[in-house]
Amino acid sequence: MKKILLIFILLLLIGCGKKEKKKIVERKFAFGTMIDMVVYSENSTQAKKAIELAFEEIERIDDKFNTHKEDSVIYKMNHNPGKFFELDSEGLYLFSGVKQTYNLSKTKYDITITPLMKVWGFFDESDRVKIPEKDELEKAIRMVDYNNLEVTGNKIRLKTSKNEIDTGSFLKGYAIHRAKIVLAENGVEHAFISAISSIETLNTKPEGEFWKVGLQNPEDPSKVYHIIGVDDKSMGVSGDYQIYVEIDGKKYHHLIDRKTGYPVRDRKMVVVIGEDGFFADMYSTAFFSMPIEDVMDYVNNTDDLEVMIVKADMSEVFSDGFKKYMVK
Template sequence: MKKILSFLLLLLTLIGCGKKEPKKIEETKFAFGTMINMVVYSNDETQAKKAMELAFDEIERIDNKYNTHKENSVVYNVNTHPGKEFELDEEGLFLFKSIEKTHELSKGKYDITITPLMKLWGFFEEDVEVKIPTKEELEIAISKVDANNIVINGNKIKLKENKNEIDTGSFLKGYAIYRARLILEENGVDSAFISAISSIETLHTKPEGKTWKIGLQNPEDPSKLYHVIGLADKSMGVSGDYQTFVEIDGKKYHHLIDKETGYPVRDRKMVVVIGENGFLTDMYSTAFFSMPIEDVLEFVNNTENLEVMIVKSDMSEVYSNGFKDYLEK
């Protein structure tokens, strides 16, 4: 019996020793005006690197095809040729129909024609004097913001008026890294993390079965840790008043603008959305920043696989029913 037990222990030891630990492979590239960081764990480094190359190619494809600021992109052409119809392929139609739905559910608060107000506050513009807009300037800019002027007819898209401009900043990055996550999975990767700063994708767990830990910055002091979120097979979108801003007379004005007042939203500091699709979590984190909190909670609590945390201006927090399940600190 002792010999048999010794043999079994030896066999188990050999099996344990023979198990190869997955290797961590990491790469960072620039797209959408930010750094895209990709982490993959794999036992096959060659296969993993090939999958990562394909995933980054997909990000680049989407950036070039739709980015507002890329000359000859679909959106660039629509913006620069008001009144002219442009054909959308299946992907483009899916994107703009989804955006249309988010505009409707937010009762117009989510509006991708926000560009005139963004420019008025000094965002997107270089070498311009940044100042508090006058009442008249705000009224003119507000009159140019109306997503209803984006017309989709069959598989064609156009802008009704030349005063409107589509901005892709609130959805395209999230869509691109979600597509990258799918590419990784299709090419044999089963453990990955993609970060585009405010947009996150996770593919399954880390090799040891633990969730991916994402630290949230403290909105009042971004150098400090606020919360830790644990994710696996989830997407996350974050919007915060500390991320992008202009400074006027020593006061910061952030880029999340209420299209009705023309001013940055004042009653919120951060919105975190967790779901299963980075395209949606990106859009929702922007939409929920200006929607009434009761409307946000009603929508999220009645939608499967969607959670939200809202940090108000006084740093108090509001959660959907299941958000706290993801809080690890």
């Protein structure tokens, strides 16, 4: 499996004002990727402590819910089908949002997608050498079933062992959104957090300018496609070039249509701008396989939400307000 960084971060340091705010940058590994935090502050000691607390929050969420962490509630559920596990208010919030997105997508977005991910080789250490056989795909498709997930009160379980929950499409976005809140609670006024395909911004840059995010060109990731300017917003990006397996010289990406069993082929990238990284992360995945008309209808009737969809032929479809964020 090969991974290509989805986003180039373009952070421009503007000249000092009357009270100089220093730029402080920290980087740590979580969720299988590097997470960068950029903070501007007059008080470096306070800012570094806030960054430390924000990373601790990310690590807490990673340990508590990540599919791949053995002590997480999700890992335990996946390995103990039929057994109920208790969810606290945070867990209930997460699964409420997941269910909302599943319903919005008319079942296109399904966090029990693991059987299809496995049959394509996305969880293997080595690259898959051949396309899955028809019967392999049909069997995996039958196993993907959100209704196998049961939430009763504050209890949750997988009814049977036929599938597993994958947190990759929502947990990272939730974690960096929580990190943004922790920074704000600890006196930070200007911050940028990047977890590759998930972005959070706290207010503007010190001089009042927006944060600039460079998106890779889906057809040539070495080039910048668009520059997006955001302030106090969340961004989620899904692309057909982010994670893929290569079979006989052809790339098969990880954004799979659960109805066909094959990667979605009619679009190359989805960019969502919103108020909450948790939903921006989920929506960028859900919108990748939903009918474009349904996506635009929902987004254009939802406050503080915008989307750009890049189709397979590189033509673009925008929600009503997306272009106001485009710098070039």
